[in-house]
Every structure is written in C-alpha cells, then in structure tokens.
Amino acid sequence: MSTSILQDNKEKFAELQRIIDEYKDKEGPLMLILHKAQELFGCLPVEVQEYIAESLDIPLTDIYGVATFYSQFTLQPKGKYTIGVCMGTACYVKGAQAVLDELSKEIGIKPGETSEDFVFTLEATRCLGACGLAPVIMINDDVYGRLVPSDIKGIVDKYRGR
Amino acid sequence: MEMVKLTIDGIQVEVPKGTTVLEAARAANIQIPTLCYLKGVNEIGACRMCLVEVKGARNLQASCVYPAADGMEVKTNTVSVRKARRVNLELILSNHDRKCLTCVRSENCELQALSKQLGVDDIRYDGERIDYAVDDFSTSIVRDPNKCILCRRCVATCRDVQGIGAIGATERGFRSIVEPAFDKSISDVNCINCGQCIEACPVGALREKDDTDRVWEALSNPDLHVVVQTAPAVRVALGEEFGMPIGTRVTGKMVAALRRLGFDRVFDTDFAADLTIMEEGTELLNRLQSGGKLPLITSCSPGWIKYCEHNYPEFLDNLSTCKSPHEMMGAVVKSYYAEKNNMDPANIFVVSIMPCTAKKFEAARPELSSTGHPDVDVVLTTRELARMIKQAGIDFIKLNDEDFDPTLGDSTGAAVIFGTTGGVMEAALRTVYEIVTGKTLENLEIHAVRGMDGVKEVEVPLGDVTIKAAVAHGTANAKALLEKVKSGEKEYHFIEVMGCPGGCVTGGGQPIVPAQVQMEIDVHKARAAAIYDEDRALPVRKSHENESVKKVYAEYLGEPNSHKAHELLHTHYTPRKRY
Structure with a gap:
C-alpha cells in the first residue's frame, strides 16, 4: 500500500x-x-x-x-458540485441535450468528467422525477427547471467562487 | 442418515436429505447438463443449464441448488425444459468469442460440449460484444475475457478454495467481467500462479502461458544440448490427454515420447526430490539441534512460496532454504553434469515438465540461476507436453516403455510421492527417522499424512524427541494452519505445504477434467493412488538409499548442506505487497 x-x-x-x-x-x-x-x-x-x-x-x-x-460509488474524486442533467423522456423532448451541451461548453468538460479545479462534475442522469419542470438539472440538492441554454451561465456563476 | 424419496423422470430415487436434485438425478443415471456448477466449489444456479420441472413449482428450477424432498416429482426432459436450456445457452453463446478452431480448449470445452449435447445448430441472437484486451503479462496464466462466460467457477476457486481472491466479478450487467481489482493485470496482483482457476474454467478464458514454441526452437538448435526432466505427478496424468483413464501410470511411455521429441537427455525430477530430502532433512536436523527457526516449512511448491511472500512475510525465515526439486536439478545439470561432460552450461537448455503453472513464474526468478544461467530455461505443463506429442505425430498409446537416463534419472519411491499432499513429509520422515535412530523403518507408509483432509498431523518419535509435523494443501488450509501457529495454539517442528488442493497431482498444469466427470470420479484419489502404486513398484523407497544421489555427493557436492550444496541447491525469499 x-x-x-x-x-x-x-x-x-x-x-x-x-x-x-x-x-x-x-x-x-x-x-x-x-x-x-x-x-x-x-x-x-x-x-x-x-x-x-x-x-x-x-x-x-x-x-x-x-x-x-453500484453506480453511487465512485473511484474518481468528484467536484464540489455535481451537476445532474436529467435525460429522461420529458426533459429530453424539452431540450435537455441543448442544456447539457451548454453546460459542457460553459464548464469545459464532457459528461462524466470533473473540472480540473474539482469544482464541478457533470453527469447525464436518468429521470429525476420532476417532469413538470422539464428540462431539469440538479446541482447537489438544488433543482433548476424549465431551462433554456441561455440560463446556464448565470446558474453556473452562482456556484463559481462560492 | 435421514433419507428422502422422490421421483425423477418416473424413476424412484432415495437420497440423503440435503442432496440436490442434480445429484439425486445422478443416482438414477440421469445426467442433467451443467455449466457454472463445480461440485463443492461453485453451486450458485447462475447459468440455468440444469433447469428441470418440479411438480407444483411455478417456474423451472435450477437443479444444482434445488434440494430433493420427499414425494417430489421431477421431470428433466420435457419440451419446456429442453427449450429453456437451449435458449439460455444460445444467449450465453450470443456474445461469446466463438473461435473454437483456434481455441486451446477445443474438444475439452464444456460450452462446446453443451452446444453439441443440446443440439444448438444456429446462433439466432447476435449479441453486442465488448472487445477486451487479452491479459498475457503473467509468466503463467493468460486471461482472455472475450471467452469468459461469467460462470464464476474461477472466482469461487481462487477466493474460497485458495483463500486468495486475486480475481473477482466486477462491474455490472452487460459490462460484468471477471478480473483483478482496479483493472490490473493478473501478473500485478497477489495471484500465486497456482493455475487452479484454469482447472476450474469450463472454457478457454483462462489458460497457461504456452511455451512450447520456445522448446521446439531449442530442440531444433544444433548448438544446444537440451535436457528434460519430469515431475512425479506428470507420469500419473499425462495419459488422460490421450484418452487413458484417470490414474493411469505412463512413466515409460512418457520417457519414450520425450526421446522421440528429440531431447538429448531425459532426467527425472524425482532424482532431485531425493536430493531435496537429503538437503531439507539435514536442514531440519540442524535447526532442531542448533535451536534454529522452527517450524521448518517446505519450499517445493512455488504457488505456496509466493502466497507466503505476499501474506506471511513473518514466516519467510521458517521456509526451508532448499530450492524446489526441478530448480535443484537445473543447477546440478548446469554444474555437475556440465563439468563431467565438458560442456559449457551456456549451451545446455533445461526443460521442466511440471503439473504446475507456478513453476513458470519460479523459473523466471532471477535468484534461481546459480551458474550464472537460469537453472531452468523453460517450464512446460503436462498439458503443453501432450500438445507437443500430438504435434509431433507420436502415437503415445502404442509407445513401448523406456527408462530415464542414468544417474540424474535415478530415483526412489520416496521421491515419487512428492507428487501428492503429504508426500514430501512422508519421504522426509522415512529418511530422518533412519538417520537419527540408526534403525530401519519397518512400516514405510505413513498413512496419517495421506488423503484429502485439509490439515493432517503426525507425531514421530525420534529417540529423545518426538517430531510434531503437520501437512496442509491448498493455500486456504495453509492460512488456517499458519494462523494457529502464529497464535501459539499449535506448535510443530516441521510443516509441509503444497499450494494446490491435493498437491501436485491436481496441480494447475494437469489435464483438465470436466465438471461432469468430477461428479463421478475423485480425481485426486485416482491420481494419488497411481503415485502410491509407483512408490510400491520401485526397488528403493528411501531417498538416502539412492545410490546416484550418494554418487553426486561423493563426486561433487560433498555432503548435504555443504558450501557447494548451498551455492547450488539453496535460495532465499522476497517479501511482497499483499495487494
């Protein structure tokens, strides 16, 4: 060891x-x-x-x-904030892919990766159970719904430097 | 014993309570197909090949884990049973790498046999496949996950029988794979190279590193003098590769086949086993007399040695410093034999035929090169030798018996029993008793150390002292024994450990016996019986009475544990990380 x-x-x-x-x-x-x-x-x-x-x-x-x-265990360190982008059916048809792409672009990592400064981990997840708010993301325990790509920068900035 | 009566395919069967339906069917001469089942080792009902109909049960049941009960009515051969087994088999085949023609296990593959037995004439499902890298970094074992059917027989063997767990089932669902932790090579973890996983594997996912090409090359090199030696356990198992019954002795045919393959000398590792007894017996007596480290633990089994290096570094000083017999032979061939025949050891190539995959790793240890050259150049398993004999077109069954070459081919009954658990102990006690007491041992056979009990004990009075000895086989049993020694619960003077369950006759390099055959035949018992027959058939049965061993001491080595003997016949060990 x-x-x-x-x-x-x-x-x-x-x-x-x-x-x-x-x-x-x-x-x-x-x-x-x-x-x-x-x-x-x-x-x-x-x-x-x-x-x-x-x-x-x-x-x-x-x-x-x-x-x-078990998928809840991870061998790699995760970022301080884990962003889960719901890719369930409702969110998907309401534009989850565009939201995910925007997050990817904004933070500079692909889904499944963690930013070099260990602030963010980006994940595409299964249905989060908030279909009424589609498309939905979760950042740790915070939920954001009815998103369009232009919302992303503002949300991410709230967590940067926290 | 409480018995239960049931009906299987209309046949009344009475079996002890607790028997599975699979075993009960055997009693009625009904062979239910199996794949993941390995008697006493892996009984998990995973592969669904052994499905049967049980009256009153809602679904088909896996008979390998279904207990027989009074009044039970079982059907093993109905339309729904046949269909379910076949669909399950087709699903297993759907993502199996079906390269049977080039697979080392072709014709001895349980999956192939099942496909034939269940009449699979088409693979209707074309499953998605992951292309895995083959792990061939180990000197001993090749892992090919593309052929793995996830039956977990190897996992159970490594984890539960051997107490190691070098490989396990990891990941999940479609990505499930049997591998060492953290995606490492098996050469990089606590694997002891025992090869028991290969014996357990029903397919070609685990196999020995094939070194036959290196031997063919040496045999065709006119500048090399190629010497071969054979371990005791090989002669009682090689015949199986040619269709002979388990437990057939083929010593003479094996020697004849080796000459036909072109080896310049055919020597017997048994000679070196007698030499080992002289060296190790002397070491034991020295330690007893001079208050040296006890218990002395045998060092013939390289699987056990690596296990000890990983898990019990505190016992490394207890290990006998004796090299294992074939390494001693290699060193003697490249020194004594080379000098006597005016040869440069650089031009001598030593091949060991072993029942063992761990010997391949052992031969590559840098410390085992007393003459500046590796003591042993290549180790082949019993299976690889059979492969060479077949490639050479030798009709093995029809060969006439031949004898080993003189001096380094001469041995005793004490040496041949090295091939089974308890044998090294028995051989050592035969010699130590006579040397210490000066009396002739009336009854040579020490039955207390024979057989398959995990740990066996014996006490032998030697004049003033009584030698307390123990024998363990399989590393899980060795662990249990060492823990008792460590805690002070048990005290011994001498311990024999063999890394494989049953010792070398059931080593990881031996012919692979299908699980269905293992249900019928006790493989260890049959091969060990042949070993003991071989012992009884030999004129000399004690190592210290081997005239050729005496001659080599007189002409070259001096006496046991002499300076020269230490240079050539002894070694040291290296602590290794546990993970």
Missing part, C-alpha cells in the same frame, strides 16, 4: 478505522462502510479500498466488485 496518502490523510484514515470498528460485526458491513468511506474521502480510491480489505480481512476484489457494481 502506498504510504503517502495514508500520511497525508492520517486523520481521515483514523476516522475510517473508527467506522470499520463500528460496523464490522454488523450484518452486511461492507455497503455501510463503503458509503461512509465515500462520504469521508469523496470517492473510493485504491488506498481506501486496500485499507478496508486489510481491516476486514477480505479480498480486495470483493470490495472493488461492490464499488464498481
């Missing part, structure tokens, strides 16, 4: 150990631990998965298998 991330994040790994100790004897501990670990580190990098494998004495492939199976 590479030691640099362990040293740079001593406190986080101490917290991770506390989480593992709390859950390891419960039923199905891995999902719970992975959720908490992702909250803690923002993602599940190799060093974190190795640490959990070692602590629980289970193969790394078990952990990696779960982490890659």
